[in-house]
Amino acid sequence: MSxxxxxxxxxxxxxxxxxxxxxxxxxxxxxxxxACGRLQSWNLHVxxxxxxxEGSPRAGNPILxxxxxxxxxxxxx
Amino acid sequence: MLDLIIRNGTIVDGTGMPGYMGDIGIQxxxxxATGSIxxxxxxxxxxxxLTVAPGFIDPHTHFDAQLLWDGKAKxxxxxxxxxxxxxxxxxxLAPLKAEHRMKLVGMFNQIEEMPIKAFEEGVEWNWETFDExxxxxxxxxxxxxxxxxxHSVLRLxxxxxxxxxxxxxxxxxxxxxxxxxxCLKAGAIGLSTSFVDMxxxxxxxxxxxxxxxxxxxxxxVLSSHNKILQIVHEFYDADLTxxxxxxxxxxxxxxxxxxxxxxxxxxxxxDDSVAKVMARVDEQFQRGARVWPQVQTRPIDISFCFxxxxxxxxxxxxxxQVMRFGTHDEIVAAFKDEERRTQMVAEAETMSPLWDMLVLxxxxxxxxxxxxxxxxxxxxxxxxxxxxxxxxDLSLEEDxxxxxxxxxxxxxDNAMVGELLANPRVHLGASDGGAHILSFxxxxxxxxxxxxxxxHCKALTIEQxxxxxxxxxANIWGMKNRGVLKEGYAADVTIFDAEQIDRGDEYYxxxxxxxxxxxxxxxxxxxxxxxxxxxAYQDGEYTDSARGSIV
Numbered sequence: 001m002s003x004x005x006x007x008x009x010x011x012x013x014x015x016x017x018x019x020x021x022x023x024x025x026x027x028x029x030x031x032x033x034x035a036c037g038r039l040q041s042w043n044l045h046v047x048x049x050x051x052x053x054e055g056s057p058r059a060g061n062p063i064l065x066x067x068x069x070x071x072x073x074x075x076x077x
Numbered sequence: 078m079l080d081l082i083i084r085n086g087t088i089v090d091g092t093g094m095p096g097y098m099g100d101i102g103i104q105x106x107x108x109x110a111t112g113s114i115x116x117x118x119x120x121x122x123x124x125x126x127l128t129v130a131p132g133f134i135d136p137h138t139h140f141d142a143q144l145l146w147d148g149k150a151k152x153x154x155x156x157x158x159x160x161x162x163x164x165x166x167x168x169x170l171a172p173l174k175a176e177h178r179m180k181l182v183g184m185f186n187q188i189e190e191m192p193i194k195a196f197e198e199g200v201e202w203n204w205e206t207f208d209e210x211x212x213x214x215x216x217x218x219x220x221x222x223x224x225x226x227x228h229s230v231l232r233l234x235x236x237x238x239x240x241x242x243x244x245x246x247x248x249x250x251x252x253x254x255x256x257x258x259x260c261l262k263a264g265a266i267g268l269s270t271s272f273v274d275m276x277x278x279x280x281x282x283x284x285x286x287x288x289x290x291x292x293x294x295x296x297x298v299l300s301s302h303n304k305i306l307q308i309v310h311e312f313y314d315a316d317l318t319x320x321x322x323x324x325x326x327x328x329x330x331x332x333x334x335x336x337x338x339x340x341x342x343x344x345x346x347x348d349d350s351v352a353k354v355m356a357r358v359d360e361q362f363q364r365g366a367r368v369w370p371q372v373q374t375r376p377i378d379i380s381f382c383f384x385x386x387x388x389x390x391x392x393x394x395x396x397x398q399v400m401r402f403g404t405h406d407e408i409v410a411a412f413k414d415e416e417r418r419t420q421m422v423a424e425a426e427t428m429s430p431l432w433d434m435l436v437l438x439x440x441x442x443x444x445x446x447x448x449x450x451x452x453x454x455x456x457x458x459x460x461x462x463x464x465x466x467x468x469x470d471l472s473l474e475e476d477x478x479x480x481x482x483x484x485x486x487x488x489x490d491n492a493m494v495g496e497l498l499a500n501p502r503v504h505l506g507a508s509d510g511g512a513h514i515l516s517f518x519x520x521x522x523x524x525x526x527x528x529x530x531x532x533h534c535k536a537l538t539i540e541q542x543x544x545x546x547x548x549x550x551a552n553i554w555g556m557k558n559r560g561v562l563k564e565g566y567a568a569d570v571t572i573f574d575a576e577q578i579d580r581g582d583e584y585y586x587x588x589x590x591x592x593x594x595x596x597x598x599x600x601x602x603x604x605x606x607x608x609x610x611x612x613a614y615q616d617g618e619y620t621d622s623a624r625g626s627i628v
Contacts, residue, residue, distance in 0.1 A: 004360050010320045012289055015244060045311060050279045057242050064281055065244050065288035066272055068311070068320045 009072045013063050022063075026071040042070040079104045079118040080610055086124025086572060090562040091131040091547040093540050101129060103568040106610035106624065111562060120612065122605050124572050128539065131547040131560050132159025132221075132569030132608065133523045136504070137307075137339050137371055139163060139189045140511035141170045141224075146199040146590055148217040149619055153510055155600040156523050156580070157571035159608045160559065160628055161510060164225030165339070166309040167271035167284040171210030171226070172256060177233050178202055183277035184229065187401075189512035190388070192593045199590025208263040211627055218625035219613050221569065223556060225307060226260040228270035228284035228295070240283035241276070250294045257298045264627045266554060267305035268295055272321065274309065279401070293328070300332035305554055310338045315350035319357045326366035335553060339371030340507035343493045351497060358502050369553055371506035372497050374526045377486040378517045378583070380438055380596060383408055384477045385515050393428065395421050405477060412469050425465045431483065432464035433457075437471065439480035439585060445471065453481070480585070491529060495536025498526070498545070504553055505545045514595035521580025521598040528579035539575055556628050568610035577602030 011026060023035035030038070040047040046067055052058035063069070081103040088111065089096040102110030102118070110116070133156070140150045141163040150161055163169070168188065173181055185191045204210045207226060214222065232240035235252040245253065257268060270284045270292070299306055306328065311317035318341070325336040344350055354370065361368050381387035386400040399411045411417045425432065433454035440449060448456050448471075453464035460467060471479040488494060497503055505526065509519045523546060530536045537545070551560030558566045581599035589595050606614040609624025 003364065004323070005356075007319050007323070007357070008316045012324075015288065045314065045317065049281075050275075052280065053278070056280075064285050066285045066292075068272075068317055068324075070316065074316060 008070060008074060010068050010070050013065055013067055013069060015065065017063055018061050019063070022069060022071075038073075039069070039071070042073055079109065079114075079116050081120045081122070081568070081607065081612070082114055082116070082118040083122045083124050083129055083570060083572065083605075083607075084114075086127050086129035087575075088562055089128050089130045089540050089543045091544055091560050093544040093548075095540060096128065101562055101570060103570075103607070103610045106568055108562060108564055108566050108568050111564065122572065122612070122615075124604070126574070127572050127604055128575045129562065130157075130543045130571050130573070131562050131566075132571050132606065133157045133546045134160045134162075134550040134554075134556070134560065135506070135508050135510055135523075136162045136337075136550050136554055137165050137506040137508055138510035138512070138519075139165060139168070139185075139191070141168070142185065142191055142196060142200060143511045144214045144218070144222065145170075145201070148214070148623060148625065149219040149613070150511065151588075151619070152520050152597055152599065154220055154606050154608070154614045154619070155603055155617075156521050157573060157578075157600070157603050157606060158220070158510075158523060159569035159571065159606060159613075160221035160223060160556070162223045162225060162266065162554065163511070164227055164265070165269045165307055166274060167227045167229040167269050167282055169225060169227035169230055169269070171204060171207040171230070172234050172260065173210075173230055174205055174234060175202065177230075177237075180233065180276075181230065184274075184282060187277040187279075187386075188274045188282070189509075190385070190514065190516055191512065192385070192515070192589065192591060194591030195589050195593045197591060206263070207260040207265060211264050215627065217623050219608060219619075219623050220625045221608060221628050222625065223266040223554060223628040224264065225267050225269040226257065226265040228268055228287065229282045231256050231260075231295075232283035232287065236283075240286065241280065243286060244288045245291050250291050253291070254294055254298050257295055258302075261298070261302045261304055265304070266556070266628065267307060268299055269307040269309075271309045273311055293331075296328050296332045296334060299334050303555060304334065306334060306336045308336070308338050309340075312340055312342065315353045318354050322354070322357045322361055322368050325368045326361040326364065329366040329368060330364065335367040335369065335555070337369040337371055337504060337506075337553065341370040341372050341497075341503075342377070342488045343490050343497060344487060351493065355497070355500065355502070362502055369502070369504040371504050372494070373488065373507040374494070374498065374505065374522045374530065375580075376489040379483045379486055380480055380516055381483075382478060382480045383472045387516060388513075389483060389516075393421075393424050395424050408477060409473065412473055418469065422463075422465050422469075432468060434483070435464065435468065436482045436484065437479065438482040439478075440471070440475050441478045442475055445474060445479070491534050495530045495534040498530055499536045499541065504549065506550070514589065514593075516596070518583045518596040518598045521600065524578050524580040524600055524602065527573075527575065532576070559628065568607060570605075570607040571603065572605040572607075574602040574604060
């Protein structure tokens with residue numbers, strides 16, 4: 001997509017991705033807890049999602065394989 | 078001798094070319110002559126002073142259930158619509174195994190706000206496969222139907238409960254490919270998927286558990302049949318929308334298919350968001366991708382009463398939980414419980430000043446009739462309380478049968494909406510016809526297009542507006558031989574008064590199975606609608622014609 005103008009960077013999660021695995025992959029130089037916090041604040045559409053029920057394979061992890069995950073903050077207004 | 082001749086109308090033929098005076102001759106469901114016709118016909122329609130256009134095509138509907146008890150999809154036809162596309166947003170009623178019926182009903186109830194009782198009393202469940210569903214709705218069909226197959230139901234069929242928990246394995250993906258192939262061969266016009274919707278337990282619908290491999294595998298099947306992919310995306314966020322546009326463009330280029338996303342709204346609080354989205358659409362079209370944004374004509378109005386869950390409250394958990402899962406008595410109890418009421422009022426204050434602007438639309442009691450038509454701010458002023466407290470009090474006084482209207486919630490800037498509708502890379506759609514029946518009327522967007530954006534704002538000429546909802550739609554969706562008034566094309570014709578056509582006022586009616594209600598609008602200025610070569614609607618009355626087909 002080299003001929004497209006730059007847009008806010010995103011990824012699509014890999015199988016069984018969590019905030020921690022994404023943080024390790026896209027923000028490797030940062031402390032994991034801080035990196036997760038940043039990712040969550042950039043992705044409120046995922047972070048604020050209703051929790052999966054107890055016993056669900058997704059319990060404790062709101063990330064879906066079809067999600068778009070931002071890996072940088074929004075552009076300044 | 079022809080079957081039908083429409084004489085002396087101004088023919089706006091769907092191509093965008095200037096209208097011209099002439100006749101249309103119809104035989105065996107097809108247009109056989111245009112211009113001046115000397116022949117005679119079994120039936121003639123005098124279109125003097127009227128506009129004669131191809132039948133309008135509505136590409137984003139949820140008439141799936143209604144088609145099972147109403148082959149006319151009322152009131153779509155009287156608004157000039159001759160072809161509808163149901164099955165959007167990952168939800169279709171087929172293919173569907175018997176054991177999954179109530180699960181799908183739950184999803185339709187949550188996402189499209191279709192009453193469960195309407196399914197219970199209006200639907201005879203006598204199909205499972207897509208082919209069987211098509212055979213079922215063909216009986217007594219007046220309107221043409223171009224059905225999508227829903228990604229969520231494909232997953233449900235192949236994976237069962239696991240479709241709502243995990244990604245598919247290779248074997249399951251192959252199963253979905255084979256099933257999609259079967260549906261396309263049976264008449265599906267394409268595949269719909271959703272990246273945002275939640276089921277009746279407020280968990281993601283099955284399509285959202287699909288990974289890229291699965292989506293691409295299904296698009297490979299679409300590619301082999303040259304069929305369309307429709308998605309509902311994270312429309313509330315421009316950056317997410319742009320990311321989805323790129324995802325769709327990649328699919329469109331790789332598989333050489335058309336894609337469309339809906340809805341795209343003009344948001345008054347983020348006035349650069351549409352420009353950002355359309356800039357990306359332009360870039361992707363310039364690369365050769367086909368990524369059509371769907372834009373609706375009407376502003377967003379939402380009506381509600383607390384008897385049924387309303388999506389208006391979805392961002393207020395303490396309200397939505399009780400509306401969604403509570404019984405009538407539990408909702409009343411929540412409003413009467415001082416502690417819960419205090420919490421709910423505090424939570425609702427985060428959405429002020431919405432509540433002040435709500436209008437009391439309908440009540441049962443005589444005592445409150447004089448308040449109908451007033452805003453909650455006005456009523457609250459009379460009662461020395463707040464709008465939110467007034468909303469709760471009125472609901473209790475009316476045993477939850479107080480109906481409120483939140484009007485003009487968005488998509489209201491006619492200049493911006495008009496400019497968007499006129500953009501050649503924008504596709505008119507997203508009416509949601511047949512859905513959200515207790516929240517707003519999803520009918521009349523076609524009349525509103527002409528009254529607001531042709532006559533009032535002059536954002537489009539009548540020829541451009543007709544083309545948008547006829548030939549453009551037919552081309553985008555791959556509907557062959559439709560959308561133009563030309564020899565050899567299907568005889569779907571809408572005849573209307575260009576100076577009068579509009580949507581009527583929204584009103585509440587009770588024509589839904591299971592003693593159900595819905596909001597509808599009558600049409601204004603639509604004279605005659607011909608479907609499959611026969612008059613289906615004329616002068617305010619439906620005929621007995623049943624010439625609808627699967628497109």
